[in-house]
Amino acid sequence: MATCIDSSRSVMAGLNVDPMPMYADPTIYDFVGYSRSFSHANNEERDELWVKMREEARKDVEQEPVLASYYIAAILAHDSLESALATHLGYRLATTSLPGSSLAAVFMTVLLEDRAIGAKVRADLKAIKERDPACASYVQVMLNFKGFLAIQSHRVAHRLWTMGRVPLALVIQNRVSEVFAVDIHPGAQVGKGVLLDHATGTVIGETAVIGDDVSILHNVTLGGTGKANGDRHPKLGNGVLVGAGTHVLGNIKIGAGAKIGAGSIVLKEVPESSTAVGNPARLLCGRDKPIKLTSMPGFTMDRTSFLTQWSDYVI
Template identity: 60%
Template sequence: MLTMAAACTDNSGPHLSSSFSKFIRCCRSSTPYTKNVKNCSKICPQDEIWSQIRQEAESDMKQDPLLSDLYRCAILSHSSLEGALSNYLALKLRTDYVSSDALAAAFHKALLEDAEIGRAVREDLAAVRERDPACLSYVHCFLNFKGFLACQAYRLAHKFWIDGRTAAALLIQSRVSEVFAVDIHPGAEIGSGLVIDHATGVVVGETAVIGDGVTILHNVTLGGTGKAGGDRHPKIGDGVLIGAGAKVLGNIVVRRNARIGAGAVVLKEVPEGATAVGNPARIVGSR
């Protein structure tokens, strides 16, 4: 069995300096859910979020030496967020038959091949830091928030899925379900700036689509009704909030900035800016 110390070696390599270690969004977003950048077309000179994570790790280590080994291995031994994320997820998701080294290499390759994943990771971090009052820092989110980690594992599994590596994608889905209690099918399409708060019991079906800046609380299901095949899961617009225990079922649309109340069972379209509550859900207001 591999130990944590085995993951302290940074496999990002010097070739990352021209692609990912300089990748950060340096322009301001026009969207309300994050102050960080979206649609930045140029490579920016510094990765500000990764720099902040490292600074927070060093500060936490000074305050509590108990964290020193974790922070050195998980954060400070890596030159890029991509290298750190690949290794940390690999340690979480390894099995007796699939080593952390093999997983880390596969994850890192996927991040190198698709810069959009790195962009989404940073927007997710920024979104959690802004919208979750329990989040103390970026490094706190990166290491401890299973909703964030489950989402990043999904993003890598989705890359495998669209590349035709369906068996590997489904393996990652299974391990994420076991480790984080979150079940997101790798075929789903999810935008950036996602917050999955608490995360336990979240289920997202294969043909679901989730827009940008969405917040999902625990025990939420975006599922099918069991009466249809093919495109059978919900489409969630930008800026939607889905409360704890809500079920959104079938190929229906929840339009942008809508709110779904806790425990609601949504079977019909929800208009833009509307609030839906109850079982079956009814519209009680709009904003």
């Protein structure tokens, strides 16, 4: 055991120079050279989040030396968050006939071409760290939170979809479904600062739209009713919270700041800043459970108008 620990510590010491030639299995690092090309092409200011993640990785390896090789391959051998993410996703989604290096190259190329994705990746990392009490560090999100990884894979697949590279986008969707148990159609539109908590069983349809700062728990479906074609999936506004086991079906709008209780089935629109629960979902209202509609700027609907418009939801 002492030999193992000493060896791992020597690896960490070597990181100050260049760990790859001395310690890395070349088959793992087929793609790491792209990291440096990305860094050289990036004229932006110092990436403080990436610096923080590397610090977290070093501390983890100091605590658990057995993780040294894994953390080098996933984090410490890279010069950018984009390179680390592309490589990690590539090898996580790889198959015997679809090598990790090939997938990683696809991911990295898309991230190089569309820098807006990188900004959304960082917003997602920060959102998870802020909103998930189980989140220990940014690096743990990057390596172990499959909801985060599924969303980032989708961002690349969506970019490929919009470019007309449909077969590749669908292959990535399928691999994400198999590996992470999350099925997001590449046509779906997803904003930034999104949290898929636990994520197992999440299904998001082709024409779904998810706004910024949305939180979705596990086993949630944003699907169609089976009675419509074309634009047939839900539209979630900014700041929406969808509880576990919920099914939101049809081309309906869930207003900004709305909350959907766990286990609900939502078939009608939900206004902003309100809460819907149950099967079928109804809005919480009444003398003992007043509807709070004044928290959203510019929203002025009074209670009478609200009850008239949304009478089908009243408990």
